[in-house]
Amino acid sequence: MQLLFYYSFRNLLTRWVTTLLTALGMALVVFVFAAILMLAEGLQQTLVDTGSFDNVMVIRRSSESEVQSGVERLEAAIVETQPEVALGQDGHPLLAKELVVLITLQKKDSGSRANVVIRGISPYSLALRPQVRMVAGRLPRPGSAEIMVGQSLAKRFHNVGLAKSLFFATRSWTVVGIFDAGDTGFSSEIWGDVDQLMQAFRRPVYSSVLFKLRDSTGFQAVKKGLESDPRLTVEALRETEYYRKQSEVLATFLRILGLSLTVIFSLGAVVGAMITMYSAVANRTAEIGTLRALGFKRSNILLAFLLESLILSLLGGGAGLLCVSLLQLVSVSTTNFQTFSELAFSFSLSADIVVKALAFSLIMGFAGGILPAFRAARMNIVESLREG
Amino acid sequence: MLLKILYRNAFRHKLRTALTVFGVLVAILAFSLLRTVIDAWYAGVEASSSTRLITRNSISLIFSLPLSYREKIRQADGVTGVSYGNWFGGYYIEPKNFFANFALESKSYLDLYPEYVFQGQEKAAFLRDRKGAVAGRKLAERFGWKVGDTITLKGTIFPGDWPLVLRAIYRGKDKTVDETQLFFHWDYLNEVIRKTRPARADQVGFYILGVNHARDAARTAATVDALFRNSLAETLTETEKAFQLSFVSMSEVIITVIQLVSIVVIVIILAVVANTMAMSVRERLWEYAVFKTLGFSGGQIALLILGESLVITTLGGALGILLTFPVVNVFAQAVGQFFPTFNVDRMTIYLACVASVLVGVIAAIFPMRQAIRVHIAEGLRRVG
Numbered sequence: 155m156q157l158l159f160y161y162s163f164r165n166l167l168t169r170w171v172t173t174l175l176t177a178l179g180m181a182l183v184v185f186v187f188a189a190i191l192m193l194a195e196g197l198q199q200t201l202v203d204t205g206s207f208d209n210v211m212v213i214r215r216s217s218e219s220e221v222q223s224g225v226e227r228l229e230a231a232i233v234e235t236q237p238e239v240a241l242g243q244d245g246h247p248l249l250a251k252e253l254v255v256l257i258t259l260q261k262k263d264s265g266s267r268a269n270v271v272i273r274g275i276s277p278y279s280l281a282l283r284p285q286v287r288m289v290a291g292r293l294p295r296p297g298s299a300e301i302m303v304g305q306s307l308a309k310r311f312h313n314v315g316l317a318k319s320l321f322f323a324t325r326s327w328t329v330v331g332i333f334d335a336g337d338t339g340f341s342s343e344i345w346g347d348v349d350q351l352m353q354a355f356r357r358p359v360y361s362s363v364l365f366k367l368r369d370s371t372g373f374q375a376v377k378k379g380l381e382s383d384p385r386l387t388v389e390a391l392r393e394t395e396y397y398r399k400q401s402e403v404l405a406t407f408l409r410i411l412g413l414s415l416t417v418i419f420s421l422g423a424v425v426g427a428m429i430t431m432y433s434a435v436a437n438r439t440a441e442i443g444t445l446r447a448l449g450f451k452r453s454n455i456l457l458a459f460l461l462e463s464l465i466l467s468l469l470g471g472g473a474g475l476l477c478v479s480l481l482q483l484v485s486v487s488t489t490n491f492q493t494f495s496e497l498a499f500s501f502s503l504s505a506d507i508v509v510k511a512l513a514f515s516l517i518m519g520f521a522g523g524i525l526p527a528f529r530a531a532r533m534n535i536v537e538s539l540r541e542g
Numbered sequence: 543m544l545l546k547i548l549y550r551n552a553f554r555h556k557l558r559t560a561l562t563v564f565g566v567l568v569a570i571l572a573f574s575l576l577r578t579v580i581d582a583w584y585a586g587v588e589a590s591s592s593t594r595l596i597t598r599n600s601i602s603l604i605f606s607l608p609l610s611y612r613e614k615i616r617q618a619d620g621v622t623g624v625s626y627g628n629w630f631g632g633y634y635i636e637p638k639n640f641f642a643n644f645a646l647e648s649k650s651y652l653d654l655y656p657e658y659v660f661q662g663q664e665k666a667a668f669l670r671d672r673k674g675a676v677a678g679r680k681l682a683e684r685f686g687w688k689v690g691d692t693i694t695l696k697g698t699i700f701p702g703d704w705p706l707v708l709r710a711i712y713r714g715k716d717k718t719v720d721e722t723q724l725f726f727h728w729d730y731l732n733e734v735i736r737k738t739r740p741a742r743a744d745q746v747g748f749y750i751l752g753v754n755h756a757r758d759a760a761r762t763a764a765t766v767d768a769l770f771r772n773s774l775a776e777t778l779t780e781t782e783k784a785f786q787l788s789f790v791s792m793s794e795v796i797i798t799v800i801q802l803v804s805i806v807v808i809v810i811i812l813a814v815v816a817n818t819m820a821m822s823v824r825e826r827l828w829e830y831a832v833f834k835t836l837g838f839s840g841g842q843i844a845l846l847i848l849g850e851s852l853v854i855t856t857l858g859g860a861l862g863i864l865l866t867f868p869v870v871n872v873f874a875q876a877v878g879q880f881f882p883t884f885n886v887d888r889m890t891i892y893l894a895c896v897a898s899v900l901v902g903v904i905a906a907i908f909p910m911r912q913a914i915r916v917h918i919a920e921g922l923r924r925v926g
Contacts, residue, residue, distance in 0.1 A: 415576075
């Protein structure tokens with residue numbers, strides 16, 4: 155077995171140009187395959203991490219997202235009095251009534267305009283989202299025209315640095331802080347006092363009400379209570395569930411795109427591997443004859459050539475993965491059409507993707523190598539010896 | 543004669559060449575398909591008219607403008623017609639049945655959009671019925687709607703059920719027109735809102751302005767925006783093209799990725815073809831030595847190799863382009879709901895031709911150098 159492996163490996167080394175070209179083709183396919191999976195993974199991670207399991211999001215029924223939702227002050231007050239809402243240390247319910255609107259801002263690199271989420275926050279908004287922490291400046295004071303911006307937003311957009319001021323809704327707003335919310339959607343948002351923003355935008359309704367459950371298992375009860383209350387037209391969702399839904403369409407689109415692309419590409423790479431292996435077999439006809447004459451079995455020959463193809467594909471797959479892992483340093487942003495707002499996320503490489511990509515390259519190697527290997531194994535000893 | 547030699551040479555290893563041609567075919571097919579997907583993204587931009595302007599709230603699209611702006615805009619210099627409407631954002635039965643739907647001031651809107659073509663009396667019937675709706679041909683086919691059917695939309699922005707009666711089905715004047723939209727009367731929407739949520743009544747999502755000439759567009763846009771400066775709802779007016787482009791640029795990243803990938807597929811196939819050519823030449827080095835002994839120059843041999851490479855890639859490319867059309871048709875049916883129009887552009891075909899020739903040339907460079915350089919004695923000594 156070791157001998158076979160050594161034989162296959164040395165064969166690849168001898169014909170290094172061909173090996174390199176074939177492996178390059180496979181590396182590119184694995185690169186595209188893994189890159190698109192990583193993109194979908196990164197997107198979903200970003201949006202799923204945005205929520206926490208014990209938080210409940212209340213939005214208007216059938217409004218699909220916060221941007222389209224509207225919850226009247228009266229309705230919000232009813233939600234606030236539900237017994238399932240957790241209480242903070244100061245005895246107040248851990249509940250935030252928020253406003254979400256979009257404004258357009260100019261991007262730094264391309265100069266194009268993108269929709270950005272502005273979130274009006276209540277005193278408990280931060281307590282409900284432990285992943286948010288300040289990196290520069292301070293929190294905006296309630297009742298003032300002050301805002302803080304997410305870190306990935308501050309990097310990518312014009313005029314949103316510390317101490318700069320933004321003009322929208324006929325008022326000028328001072329940026330007093332920059333916050334970091336890790337790999338979550340909040341990093342692409344602007345936060346300010348909810349009452350000030352409601353006045354400025356002349357939108358006297360909240361967009362959503364967010365609260366923490368007193369007891370994690372009480373979700374079904376509070377959902378039933380809120381949705382069957384005749385005074386309310388709302389639906390309640392766990393925050394994680396809400397954000398998972400938000401990423402569904404874009405992630406599905408990326409997966410379908412990735413899958414159809416890699417299927418097409420892998421055809422090309424399999425063809426490349428097949429060509430290489432067929433020629434390897436043809437070039438070594440005499441050698442195969444000699445091996446058989448020495449007493450190697452047909453199955454040994456089959457294995458040797460299959461092994462050669464598999465090593466080749468593993469080489470390509472490894473190279474592709476190596477390149478793709480560099481992509482983790484890159485952060486991309488695009489519009490999520492479900493919320494219609496800009497969202498920054500990065501390529502994220504998980505163990506699952508590594509395994510998938512390597513398995514995929516081995517499958518390509520197998521598909522490309524199996525037919526040529528059969529041809530090699532089926533050769534007649536005498537005839538093949540004569541060909542040399 | 544020369545072509546025959548090239549062809550014979552190319553098909554000496556039938557299996558290998560067939561595989562390579564197949565590879566080129568797949569790559570060119572993928573390339574054309576990806577280019578067509580990108581074109582589909584820009585379809586809305588292509589279909590827009592340069593004599594139409596869109597006015598919206600300058601904060602962002604989700605904020606509305608008061609209805610009272612209509613008269614002021616109508617009086618602005620250069621404006622020949624005004625229509626208005628709202629993005630309705632409703633869905634049919636289930637949220638995944640998504641399609642574009644608007645509430646529009648129908649009469650003036652249809653005057654501004656002559657590219658929607660109606661049959662017989664349908665247009666008049668639609669304008670007469672307050673709860674009437676119009677759907678594009680492809681949309682109607684997707685859900686099997688016929689004129690006279692009742693369609694109930696569920697509102698996401700405007701809550702509740704909205705029963706509409708399909709009064710007309712429009713077709714596009716040409717292939718670029720989006721036939722997957724639905725629209726109904728803005729008056730109906732406003733009337734219901736006035737009853738249920740009076741605070742949100744008499745608000746308009748966007749105005750559509752007609753101008754006489756494309757060259758008036760910039761000046762008219764500036765005039766309109768100046769009218770409402772320092773008001774509670776400042777406006778942003780731009781040409782329909784710019785408006786559509788702003789949607790496309792939102793998904794810039796995805797478009798860039800697809801563009802990159804369409805180049806990557808060409809590089810992959812380049813590696814495959816280069817490999818094939820390298821192998822062919824390595825096997826035939828002693829033949830070339832014989833040629834050289836007979837007095838052929840290195841350049842002539844190089845031309846033979848180049849020709850062989852081109853035969854393979856152009857054959858694959860031509861087959862790929864031929865197959866593009868049926869494949870795009872199948873693809874269009876599968877993803878029709880994402881992309882309203884899906885046509886193969888002539889530019890795509892040209893680019894595919896260029897790509898296949900380019901791959902043929904680049905793949906031959908390295909083997910050509912090898913064949914030119916080989917010394918007669920060395921070449922003759924080599925076996926296989």
